[in-house]
Amino acid sequence: PVEVKKIVCIGAGYVGGPTCSVIAFKCPHIQVTIVDLNQARIDAWNDPDFNLPIYEPGLVDVVKACRGRNLFFSTEVDKGIAEADLIFVSVNTPTKKSGLGAGFAADLNYIELATRRIAEVSTSSKIVVEKSTVPCRTAESMRTILEANAKPGCNFDILSNPEFLAEGTAIDDLFAPDRVLIGSLQSASGKSACESLANVYANWIPRDRILTVGLWSSELSKLAANAMLAQRISSVNALSAVCEATGANIDEVAYAIGKDSRLGPKFLKASVGFGGSCFQKDILNLVYLCESLHLPAVAKYWHAVVEMNEHQKDRFSKKVVDTMFNTITGKKIAVLGFAFKKDTGDTRESAAITLVNHFRAERAHVSIYDPEVTESTIMLDLTNYGEISAESVQKNVKVAKTAEAACCGSNAVVIATEWDEFKTLDWQKIYDSMDKPAFVFDGRLILDREALIKIGFKVTTIGTGAI
Numbered sequence: 255p256v257e258v259k260k261i262v263c264i265g266a267g268y269v270g271g272p273t274c275s276v277i278a279f280k281c282p283h284i285q286v287t288i289v290d291l292n293q294a295r296i297d298a299w300n301d302p303d304f305n306l307p308i309y310e311p312g313l314v315d316v317v318k319a320c321r322g323r324n325l326f327f328s329t330e331v332d333k334g335i336a337e338a339d340l341i342f343v344s345v346n347t348p349t350k351k352s353g354l355g356a357g358f359a360a361d362l363n364y365i366e367l368a369t370r371r372i373a374e375v376s377t378s379s380k381i382v383v384e385k386s387t388v389p390c391r392t393a394e395s396m397r398t399i400l401e402a403n404a405k406p407g408c409n410f411d412i413l414s415n416p417e418f419l420a421e422g423t424a425i426d427d428l429f430a431p432d433r434v435l436i437g438s439l440q441s442a443s444g445k446s447a448c449e450s451l452a453n454v455y456a457n458w459i460p461r462d463r464i465l466t467v468g469l470w471s472s473e474l475s476k477l478a479a480n481a482m483l484a485q486r487i488s489s490v491n492a493l494s495a496v497c498e499a500t501g502a503n504i505d506e507v508a509y510a511i512g513k514d515s516r517l518g519p520k521f522l523k524a525s526v527g528f529g530g531s532c533f534q535k536d537i538l539n540l541v542y543l544c545e546s547l548h549l550p551a552v553a554k555y556w557h558a559v560v561e562m563n564e565h566q567k568d569r570f571s572k573k574v575v576d577t578m579f580n581t582i583t584g585k586k587i588a589v590l591g592f593a594f595k596k597d598t599g600d601t602r603e604s605a606a607i608t609l610v611n612h613f614r615a616e617r618a619h620v621s622i623y624d625p626e627v628t629e630s631t632i633m634l635d636l637t638n639y640g641e642i643s644a645e646s647v648q649k650n651v652k653v654a655k656t657a658e659a660a661c662c663g664s665n666a667v668v669i670a671t672e673w674d675e676f677k678t679l680d681w682q683k684i685y686d687s688m689d690k691p692a693f694v695f696d697g698r699l700i701l702d703r704e705a706l707i708k709i710g711f712k713v714t715t716i717g718t719g720a721i
């Protein structure tokens with residue numbers, strides 16, 4: 255196997271940034287350059303005060319330790335490619351908005367453009383690694399493009415190395431992953447390339463956690479993992495509706511079933527619905543794959559996971575309106591949390607967006623607070639990136655600087671993200687500052703329901719029926 259000395263990562267986003275920063279941190283003998291076409295993003299990665307473009311606990315320390323040593327951020331994509339022995343392709347693969355497969359299939363345009371760039375500027379052989387989440391058999395298309403455009407003497411080995419980190423815990427996940435998965439062709443050169451990449455990870459990850467499989471299994475495993483994870487959430491959310499209707503309590507049910515060692519306790523928290531850039535996108539991608547393989551029953555099965563998630567968000571919004579005497583028009587609703595989960599500033603597909611849109615449609619006044627999401631990001635999400643005018647959104651949406659300010663004078667507080675700081679707010683003080691009756695809707699099951707009821711709040715918690 256080739257000894258990897260220089261790595262380039264194409265795409266300095268939520269995956270490329272943390273992943274390759276950790277590789278640089280753990281492998282001081284390897285030079286790592288992370289490139290992106292987005293100048294503002296690269297400038298932020300290079301910010302002298304380390305105001306990095308993404309918030310992730312522990313990330314700043316990793317970047318501080320190696321930036322300028324063996325970790326570089328640059329917009330010089332071609333130079334980065336030309337110098338590297340190993341190339342991570344970590345570009346975005348969003349759901350297609352138009353054309354064939356719109357609303358389901360992954361948009362592979364960014365992957366193709368990056369692949370064509372690699373073919374064009376490479377003057378030596380490379381190991382090309384798919385880090386992005388892609389449909390099964392994308393590596394084959396990449397290989398065709400690379401081989402058709404390669405300079406003489408340049409060989410390309412393609413590996414699949416999907417990323418399993420979770421936003422909010424990315425650095426911990428990268429330091430000690432449950433497993434690293436590498437897929438390769440089973441040819442001699444495929445296996446040798448696989449060994450080269452495995453040797454990079456082996457600098458800090460025990461060998462028995464580095465799994466090597468075939469290319470197609472590796473690609474499919476990423477979609478499968480996300481589909482199964484999201485399915486657990488939709489299953490528990492479906493049960494939360496039954497709990498509310500019967501007087502059962504979803505936390506108690508989750509605790510009871512999680513003790514079964516075949517099920518395990520993790521990922522059984524009911525909520526207002528999952529968000530994030532991956533679950534929905536990857537399931538829709540799997541659904542599309544199944545449809546194209548003429549497996550409609552399989553496609554329908556997985557699609558139900560996304561449908562249940564939409565249902566949960568709608569059900570929760572409806573519950574807010576129903577509970578507040580069937581109208582929220584003109585009422586003030588404080589939404590605490592806008593990120594799709596705690597410990598990240600990422601709002602992609604956040605349930606909070608859907609909730610606020612529902613509240614706006616009912617002509618409520620919404621006041622939003624999130625510790626990590628900026629006002630400009632919130633406005634981009636609520637205007638659907640400029641599709642709706644900012645003025646019309648600002649008419650009934652305000653962004654507050656503190657949770658207390660968001661809640662002051664409101665009729666209801668809605669917990670949309672499970673930030674720890676919401677648990678320890680002075681709820682008595684908040685109650686005193688609100689209109690009465692004061693409602694709390696806990697969409698994340700993080701608050702002490704009994705304590706809030708004692709203060710005087712009317713509390714509605716996901717998955718908790720009247721006793």
Ligand code: NAI
Binds near residue numbers: 289290387
């Ligand atoms: P992102 O949108 O944050 O980052 C992608 C970056 O690639 C952007 O900054 C974009 O400017 C850049 N880019 C696109 N085309 C380029 C090109 N031709 N040359 C140079 N730069 C280019 O996306 P994110 O979240 O990092 O996701 C990347 C991939 O990783 C996706 O396929 C996603 O499904 C997958 N993934 C994401 C996870 C997450 O938690 N966000 C977890 C695991 C996988």
